Amino acid sequence: MNRELVSTPAHATLQRIVVWFRLLAYAWMMALVSATVLDDPGASRLWVAAAVGVATALTASTFVMGHLRLLDSWWWVVVDGLGTVFILISPGISGSSDLFYGGFGLSWLLLVVWAFPAVLPTAVAIAAVITAQLIGNAIGVRRTSMTNTVGDVAVWVVSGIVYGWAFWAIRATDVERRRAEDALAQERVERSLAEARATIADDIHDSVLQTLAHIRAHSTDPAAVGAATAQDRELRRYLERLSAAHPDGFEILLRGAAWEVEDRHGVTIEVVAVRDCPGGPAVEALVGAVREAMTNAAKHSGASSVSVYSEVEDEAIKVYVRDTGSGFDPEALTPGRGMRHSMHGRVERHGGAVTVSSAPGRGTEVLLSIPREPS
Amino acid sequence: MSQRLRVFLVDDHELARAGARAMIGDEFDIVGEADDADAAIELIGERLPDVVLLDVHLPGGGGRRVAAEVSKVAPEVKILALSVSDNPADVAAVLAAGATGYLLKAAPRQRLIDGIRHTAEGRPFFSPALAGYILEEMPESEGIGDDVRSLTPRESEVLRHIARGYTYREIGENLYISVKTVEHHVSSVLAKLNLSNRTQLARFAHEHRLD
Numbered sequence: 011m012n013r014e015l016v017s018t019p020a021h022a023t024l025q026r027i028v029v030w031f032r033l034l035a036y037a038w039m040m041a042l043v044s045a046t047v048l049d050d051p052g053a054s055r056l057w058v059a060a061a062v063g064v065a066t067a068l069t070a071s072t073f074v075m076g077h078l079r080l081l082d083s084w085w086w087v088v089v090d091g092l093g094t095v096f097i098l099i100s101p102g103i104s105g106s107s108d109l110f111y112g113g114f115g116l117s118w119l120l121l122v123v124w125a126f127p128a129v130l131p132t133a134v135a136i137a138a139v140i141t142a143q144l145i146g147n148a149i150g151v152r153r154t155s156m157t158n159t160v161g162d163v164a165v166w167v168v169s170g171i172v173y174g175w176a177f178w179a180i181r182a183t184d185v186e187r188r189r190a191e192d193a194l195a196q197e198r199v200e201r202s203l204a205e206a207r208a209t210i211a212d213d214i215h216d217s218v219l220q221t222l223a224h225i226r227a228h229s230t231d232p233a234a235v236g237a238a239t240a241q242d243r244e245l246r247r248y249l250e251r252l253s254a255a256h257p258d259g260f261e262i263l264l265r266g267a268a269w270e271v272e273d274r275h276g277v278t279i280e281v282v283a284v285r286d287c288p289g290g291p292a293v294e295a296l297v298g299a300v301r302e303a304m305t306n307a308a309k310h311s312g313a314s315s316v317s318v319y320s321e322v323e324d325e326a327i328k329v330y331v332r333d334t335g336s337g338f339d340p341e342a343l344t345p346g347r348g349m350r351h352s353m354h355g356r357v358e359r360h361g362g363a364v365t366v367s368s369a370p371g372r373g374t375e376v377l378l379s380i381p382r383e384p385s
Numbered sequence: 386m387s388q389r390l391r392v393f394l395v396d397d398h399e400l401a402r403a404g405a406r407a408m409i410g411d412e413f414d415i416v417g418e419a420d421d422a423d424a425a426i427e428l429i430g431e432r433l434p435d436v437v438l439l440d441v442h443l444p445g446g447g448g449r450r451v452a453a454e455v456s457k458v459a460p461e462v463k464i465l466a467l468s469v470s471d472n473p474a475d476v477a478a479v480l481a482a483g484a485t486g487y488l489l490k491a492a493p494r495q496r497l498i499d500g501i502r503h504t505a506e507g508r509p510f511f512s513p514a515l516a517g518y519i520l521e522e523m524p525e526s527e528g529i530g531d532d533v534r535s536l537t538p539r540e541s542e543v544l545r546h547i548a549r550g551y552t553y554r555e556i557g558e559n560l561y562i563s564v565k566t567v568e569h570h571v572s573s574v575l576a577k578l579n580l581s582n583r584t585q586l587a588r589f590a591h592e593h594r595l596d
Contacts (some may be wrong), residue, residue, distance in 0.1 A: 212442065215490065220400050227407065278493060282517035282548040315493055317513065317550025321520070330549045375549070 021082075021124075022186035024177055027115075029076045030123045035113035036069040039097075042109060052105055052151060057104030061097050068093045072121075082125035090136060094118040098142035102150030115139040116169055123174040127181060188191060211249050219245060239292040243269050260293045260327065261286040264320055267301040270315075273306035278315040283364035285322040286383065292360040296327060296380045299364065302353045303331040303376040311335025311374060326362075326379050353378075390505050392472075393434035394418045397443055401490070405438060405467075408494050413501060421446065426454045431458055435505045438447065441468035441479050448481045454508050456483030465504040470566040477478045486510035499552070516547040519578060536574065543570040578591060 043062060046053075068090055075081040094114055101109035122135035141164050147154045154162075222245075225238040250265055251257060261283045268279040287293070300318070307316045313335030320329045353366050362380030388521040392413040394402045395422045404553075406415055416434050419425035421444050427571045429437055429451075437455065441448040452464050456564040468475060476487050485504045488497065489512040496512075536544070539560075546556040553567045 187397060217398070217400075220398065220404060221489075224404055224407075227404075278491070280491075280513060280550065282513050283547070284517045284520045315550075318515070319517065319545070319549040321545070330548050334550070 017173050019188075024124050024180065025076055028081070028120050029072055032069055032072045032117040034066055035111075036118035038113040039065055039111050042111070046106070046109055050108065053101075053106035053109065054104040057100055058106070058109070061104070061111070061203060064093045065111075065300065071190050074162045081121070084125075087122060087125050090121060091135070091150060095138060095142040098232055099146045099149075102148070104227055105151050110363060115142070115166065116173075119166070119170050120173050121369035123170070123177050127174070127178055129174075132170055132174045137171075138164055139166050140272060150239035165374050197308045207252050211252060214245055214249060239273065243273065259286050259288045260282070260297070260320070260322065263289060263293065264318070264329070268304060268318055271304040271308055272303060277306065277308040277313070279308075279318055280315065281318045281320070282318045287322045287327065290383050292362075292380055292383050293327070295356045295360050296329065296362065296378060297357045299353045300329050300331060301376050303329075303378060307331060307333040307335065307374065307376075311337070313373065322382075324382070326376065327382050328379040330377050332373065332375040337368045337370050337372045337374050339368070339370055351369050386513040386561050389414050390436060390501060391416045391430055391434040392433075392501060393430075393432065393437045395420075395427075395437060395443065395448070397421060398440075401440065405497075409498060409501065412498050422450050425451045426458075429455050430458050430463060433462060435463065436501050437441045438501070439466050439479070439484065441466050448484075449478050450486045452479055452482035456509055463507060465500055465505045465510070476511075480578070481576055487506060487514050487515060491513050503553075508568050511547075511571070511575070513548045513550055516544040519560050519574060520544050520548065523577065534576070540570050540574050540577075543567055544574060547571075 040062070043058060052385065071086075072090070075083075075086050080086055097111050097114050101111065104156065119132075119139060120134055123132050126132075140163050143166065144159070147162070201322050219242060220340060222238045222242045226235050226242065229235050230236070244303055247266070247269065252263060256262070264283060265281050268281050271277070272279050303317065307313065311333040313333040315334075317332045319332075320327065357378055357380055360380050362378065365377040366374065367377075368374035390413045392409065392415055394405050394415060395418070396402045396405070399420070402418050402420075409415075409468050413436075416432050417428050419428050424437075425443075427438075431584070435516060437451075439451055443451065448466060448468075455462055464486075466476075466479045466484040466487045467486070467490055468479075480487060485507060486500055486509055487508045488500050488510070492512055500510045520536075520541060524535045525538065542560065543556060546559065550590070551559065553571075555585065556567045557561075557564045
């Protein structure tokens with residue numbers, strides 16, 4: 011049985027149809043009994059009364075079971091089925107020539123396809139009512155031709171299939187609708203979360219960060235400036251993590267390194283990062299080398315700001331570190347041991363390369379690139 | 386510059402206006418300030434500054450309304466949008482409404498000053514961070530993806546240089562093109578940003594059966 015089908019709101023709505031159809035079947039049966047039995051001398055009053063008693067008990071119980079939410083329990087469906095089989099056979103036992111309680115059988119079929127929306131239970135239920143019908147016909151005095159019998163069987167089979175299909179279709183539509191609603195609600199939640207994050211970031215930018223920037227720019231108290239700078243860093247780090255694609259990935263590492271260098275050397279480092287990727291040994295080595303390039307720019311160029319641009323491509327990660335400071339003549343400079351052994355070394359160990367371009371008075375740009383790690 | 390440029394500040398945060406005044410007050414004449422859209426529209430119409438520094442997120446209809454109204458009543462007044470948001474929808478909306486350039490509030494002083502000068506001459510100017518953002522969002526080379534949204538190799542080259550912290554003049558020297566050509570590429574990127582946003586909106590409307 012498909013649990014999803016019986017846990018939908020449609021299940022509760024369909025239960026009402028099952029219960030009211032049972033009441034309708036009961037009323038129909040009572041009408042038949044009162045109209046027929048009075049002038050059907052062949053029928054045993056006792057057996058008719060027994061059938062009416064069982065039908066009354068089952069119909070009343072249907073309301074109670076529905077109220078107790080037990081109407082779709084397997085044991086109730088079996089009990090109701092046994093009672094229904096008895097009711098269907100009872101005209102035969104009572105010797106009635108024209109009583110036929112078909113409505114009751116139909117209402118039990120409806121109960122089965124509602125409680126167990128699957129092919130097998132439906133088929134079993136159809137077989138049960140057909141058997142009861144045939145037994146009733148066989149032992150009764152009602153004259154039935156072959157055509158009547160085929161007609162009876164056809165009615166049960168067709169009703170069972172039609173009910174089953176109709177209920178299934180209603181449920182399936184409902185499941186579909188609920189899925190769509192859930193997806194929409196999920197999307198709405200995600201969007202409002204993203205909006206809330208953006209709003210928080212905007213507010214902090216607009217209020218706290220601006221206040222801190224104001225203090226840093228205008229306060230003459232070094233302690234206040236230091237505290238404001240530290241708070242500024244912490245808030246920005248928090249905001250970055252709030253919106254990062256990879257919480258421990260390349261971009262976070264890169265920005266963290268930039269902040270460290272900013273703090274240590276008192277320069278402004280502007281980081282523009284295009285696309286992000288997860289971290290790893292090669293990424294860490296690259297960021298280590300970038301940190302050195304930023305430190306060199308901060309210490310030696312004399313520029314007050316450094317631009318860092320990173321781009322994660324399919325094959326490689328590239329980082330440009332640029333300052334607009336004094337620059338130097340690369341031809342005239344033998345790279346220092348530190349530069350050769352650490353910045354170049356770190357990157358080259360991972361198959362990357364470092365290119366330095368500079369000219370006196372034109373600033374310096376260092377391009378560091380490294381192949382992407384196969385993920 | 387023989388004559389100091391006249392600048393008008395629009396921002397709902399007093400501190401932001403104070404910060405801007407402190408940053409650029411010695412370079413430009415601050416001829417007025419406003420903290421909401423209605424006051425801004427009225428005062429800008431009266432004082433006719435050279436450049437408006439316009440906060441995008443503003444009560445009373447937002448910076449977009451101010452940009453739209455001002456470019457209607459006083460088209461000679463140039464607008465430089467200033468925001469904490471690098472969301473391309475915000476950028477495109479305010480550019481479509483009539484702003485000439487777009488800077489993030491994190492911009493350092495010199496860039497803000499450059500931006501105001503560029504804007505006063507009607508030349509497009511925007512933040513390196515925004516260049517990075519456009520590179521991330523728009524596919525490169527025509528023919529790939531939506532043709533409206535893709536950047537030509539030259540345009541992405543220019544954007545990359547902006548993101549790397551180069552000025553228009555330096556970009557021109559590096560790529561052996563004139564500053565005018567650099568500006569031309571920047572303008573066409575901004576136009577694409579606008580267009581791509583419009584197609585995105587149309588697609589969204591279509592997918593969600595809003596049309």
